[in-house]
Amino acid sequence: MTVEVKSLTFSYGQGNVLEDVSFTARPGRLLALLGPNGVGKSTLFRCILGLADHYSGDIFVEGENIRSLTSRALAQRIAYVPQYHYPSFNFSVYDMVLMGTVAWTGGFSAPKRRHLDLVDQALQKLDIDHLRHRGYTHISGGERQLVLIARALVQEAKTLVMDEPTANLDYGNQLKMMAQVKELTREGYTVIVSTHNPDHALWFADDILALSAGKVLAFGPPAQVLTSQLISALYGAEVHIASVNQGKTCICVPELDKNIQEGEEKYEQM
Amino acid sequence: MANKTVQIQPGRYRMIIIGLLIALAGLFVLSFLLGRYPIPPRELCGILLGKIFPIEPFWTERMEIILFNVRLPRIVLAACVGCSLAAAGAAYQGVFQNPMAAPDILGATNGAAFGAALAILWGMSKRSITWMGFVFSLITVALVLFVSYKAKGKRILSLVLAGIMIGSLFSAGVSFIKLVADPSDQLPAITYWLMGSLAGVKLNDILFAVIPMAIGLIPLYFLRHQLNVLTLGDDEAKTMGVNVKWVRGAVIVASTLVTAASVAVSGVIGWVGLVVPHLARRLVGNNYRYLMPASMLSGAVFLLLVDNVSRNLLAAEIPIGILTAFVGAPFFIYLITREGERY
Known part of the structure; x- marks a missing residue:
């Protein structure tokens, strides 16, 4: 959309x-x-x-x-994927993902077969199916982030x-x-x-x-x-955008000397 | 513990619910038999069946009166009050995203205590004391909602703070009423009411309490899927399509209704709304889909059990509020220190 x-x-x-x-x-x-x-x-x-x-x-x-x-x-x-967090109650990964269907089940009703299938698909797609019975607060940060994405997918x-x-x-x-x-x-x-x-x-x-x-x-x-000028304007950091891997990949390389020097100058001014 | 599964299997959940139902039914029958005035099982069956079939009475009339006018209301109300307080506690814990929330978080109990104390001070009838407790409980929560609506800042925090403030205002009111009450009869009556007791409840108390309880418990049961999402916080719930204001409002109104009805007929019975939902969390996990029914049933079983102890342990009846505290606090400590927790 x-x-x-x-x-x-x-x-x-x-x-x-x-x-x-x-x-x-x-x-x-x-x-x-x-x-x-x-x-x-x-x-x-x-x-x-x-x-x-x-x-x-x-x-x-x-x-x-x-x-x-x-x-x-x-x-x-529109589905929102927040940064992973620590909810007050430890839900299982499965239940957490299933909550994504509430936008469709609505009001007073329970999730239907179709919604449960969606959860299964999302868990498999993000390769976290093996975590489905674990507690959301018992898994690692990266896994938690995937759970939240799965939940957003289920939200359709x-x-x-x-x-x-x-x-x-x-x-x-x-x-x-x-x-x-x-x-x-x-x-x-x-x-x-x-x-x-x-x-x-x-x-x-x-x-x-x-x-x-x-x-x-x-x-x-x-x-x-995305130029070095833009990075400088955004973050006040001096970088050089380098092309590596036969020009296939670009990468930000901080100009360390300059950044450190500037930092020192600022420090002296204080 | 990291590998511990927290997902309850549907089969296990069904077993737990069936187990609780059997426990409730068993306690129900047992409670009829127990008491100062013994009713043997044979007579019990006779009296109950006699209501349906024409059986020549082989029991005393006194037995029948005690059974229907004393024991039945008490047993039914113990189960209903336990169910209501546990459901309200579980619901509030979800709405406020706080495992320590209990049915009195919005001042419902303090308000009811004030209303009942006022009614006792004015020498009103037992009926009116119940009504005053109920009405003041609702008024208190309405005040809390109004104040938090006016307050700036985070909705949940302002609700809790308003609940504490208004609650302590009413509890100061109760203290004042105790001060001016007649120490020979009114003061003991107020004190006794505050301890919480199901002694002396009548058949019409059931009618009084059951209607608001039903009106409250039904939405609490059906809103449990949305309640899950609400525990993640307002913003997140909203982005997931939950009408946060509406759901939280409905849950608060429903929980207040059942709490007010409970407190009005039974006085202040603490701990049930906090301990029982936690016990249920241990049994079925935190998903309200399972937690809400399990809390309701466990609450009924728990309070019926404690009420039996309250009327049978000693020669004189122990107010049930004292017992729930005696049982509840150590039990809660056991729950939070036990290994292999489900949280």
Whole structure:
């Protein structure tokens, strides 16, 4: 499903957290959201997910304004994958994933056969079927993140919004996670992922949305917009974008001398 | 423990539910037999069957009166109150995402105590004391909801804080009433009511309590799938399509109704709403699909059991609220220290 954000402006009272943000996320394309801490990424997500509604501008999902959708209808279109967490009660992995069907079962009814099948498929697809009877709080962070993705798949929404799915994962799991996310994109999901790692954006994203102080700094394919200038503007870090592996892969290489020097200068000024 | 499975198999769940039903039925019959005035099994069957078939009475009339007017209301109410308090406790634990939540978290118990104490102070009838307890319990929770609605900030936190504040206001009110109450008869009556007891409940108390209990327990049973999602937090539940405001509102209203009805007829019976859901969590896990029915049945079994002890252990009746605390607190300590926990 195409998600279209049009001149979105949001404020918590003083100053705009988001200012005139416009972009489009399309099916089959992975949109990576880049930006330093506190730049409004979470607020943008909250607006798209219908958790914050006193914004100006419009958000459309497949042509429908999300203001006109109930939380249930919105959940059938957009699924949220939060960072893995520690819930108050330890549910089994199976039960956790099954909860994703509540947007369809609704009201007072129990999940039907069809929903249970969906859970089985999702568990197999993400290769966590062997964990189904384990407690959600007893498994590793990477496994937990996969459980939350499985839950979003069961929700049968064609748009996935993921909040830093690689946060707190080790190097190997980060790559596996991003590959998994990319795989879902290939299947036709519209995926919006926030990340703190520009390399992930370079390697996996089809589009990049760079936010700085609530404004869109750049939007477009990584090859075009993800430059050393952009990284510098976003994070104040000097990097060099190198091409390795016979030009097949680009990678951010920090210019350590410069960064360290700058850091020292700042330190001296203090 | 990392490899421990926390998923309950449907077969095991069915066994547990059947086991609880058998325990409840067994206790139900046993409770008729036990008591100061013994009714032998043969007479019990005779009296019960005599209601349906024309049997020449071979029992005393006194037996029949005791059975229907004293023991039956008490047994039925013990089971209903236990079921209600456990269901409300389990529901509140989910809604507030807090395993330590209990039915009195929104001040329902304090409000009922104030209403009942006021009724005793004004020398009202037993009937009116029950009504005052019920109405004040509802008023208290309505006040709490109103205050938390006005409060800024996180909804759950403001609900809990408002519950504590309004609850302690009413409990100060109870203290004041005790201060001005006549120490020769009113004060003991209030104190006794606060201890919680099912002694002296009548047939019409069943009618009084069962209707609000049914109105509350039915939605609690059917909303249990949504309740699961609510335990993950408001935002997450909302992105999963749950109408958080509506579901939480419905669960709070339903839980308040059953708690108010329970407290109004039985006085303050603590611990049931906290301990029984935890016992049920051990039995069937945290999924409310299984937890809610298991809590309801365990609550009924538990309170019926404790009530039997309360009326049969000593020559004088021990108020059941004291016993649930005596049983509940150590039992809870056992639950949280035991190995192989299901949490």
